[in-house]
């Protein structure tokens with residue numbers, strides 16, 4: 502049984518704050534602060550450029566990729582870290598389309614849904630324009646996805662957990678259906694990695710991507726990850742052919758040759774300070790059983806839903822009620838959601854707002870328990886019952902919501 506009292510002690514949690522936004526930016530693991538401080542002096546400071554060899558900076562994207570891989574059911578050697586999630590979406594989709602162009606060149610449709618995070622859709626639009634081969638992006642509702650997977654689809658590009666509602670796709674079933682009609686799959690695990698058990702190998706996913714600053718607590722702007730199935734790893738053509746994805750970067754050849762397996766998905770110089778923070782953050786997962794995380798996260802979400810519905814009748818549930826169909830977050834809907842969230846934050850309950858009307862709360866068992874859920878409900882009920890959100894300072898829109 503995972504010791505959640507112990508994992509909680511690993512995080513810096515400010516006094517007076519109930520942090521229900523670990524789905525957007527995980528809190529600071531104390532070990533990350535110490536690791537980065539030490540590496541700044543001992544490695545960057547004293548080793549200088551020798552750090553690339555002596556401190557093994559150059560192999561960090563793969564070593565840390567393996568650590569992330571263990572949380573998402575990927576065999577060692579199939580995951581590499583780097584860049585941002587948007588860029589990894591682009592690379593995965595481009596590689597999948599490229600394989601399909603050889604296998605079945607008539608197919609021209611990429612399937613996604615309107616619960617996907619906009620950046621994924623934007624990257625697909627940009628890639629379609631750049632390739633100029635007549636691809637189209639077909640966007641259906643999440644409920645329509647399964648029926649829309651047919652022989653016209655080249656690649657499905659889906660995010661397993663909907664960022665706004667928390668709705669969970671059945672990765673295994675949808676992947677099976679995609680393969681049955683001859684399509685490839687790109688899965689975005691942004692709200693899955695560290696939130697729910699994921700079994701990429703078991704689901705037979707082709708490509709997967711995700712970020713490490715949400716449930717993996719790697720810090721603002723922490724590098725993304727990309728998984729390529731061993732079936733495609735030596736066939737995938739990375740659309741962004743940077744020197745560190747080259748077979749021999751230090752041969753300085755004039756022409757690109759892709760490196761071995763997933764290494765080819767590297768692009769340029771990796772962010773070593775950010776990787777050091779992430780490496781330390783991942784220590785928090787040692788001894789953690791994702792099945793325990795899932796059970797506790799469902800219990801916390803259920804408790805929150807029950808209490809909020811009992812005490813705040815003006816809020817309507819924006820997430821699936823059935824915990825097995827939901828990720829690790831809960832949304833409630835209200836036309837004044839923005840002001841309500843600002844009022845909550847002013848009282849120390851930090852969640853976030855997603856337009857047009859969702860207030861969103863992430864439940865992260867590593868450092869959140871029943872006591873925080875109950876305290877957050879008390880404050881939310883006070884704000885709703887007494888209309889404390891109805892003040893001009895809470896309606897002033899900030900740059901980041």
Ligand SMILES: *Cc1c(COP(=O)(O)O)cnc(C)c1O
Pocket residue numbers: 585586587588617618620621660664689691692712725
């Ligand atoms: C958080 C998130 C992103 C963000 O992409 P970045 O490039 O890291 O800014 C993209 N896609 C999904 C599905 C997300 O949840």
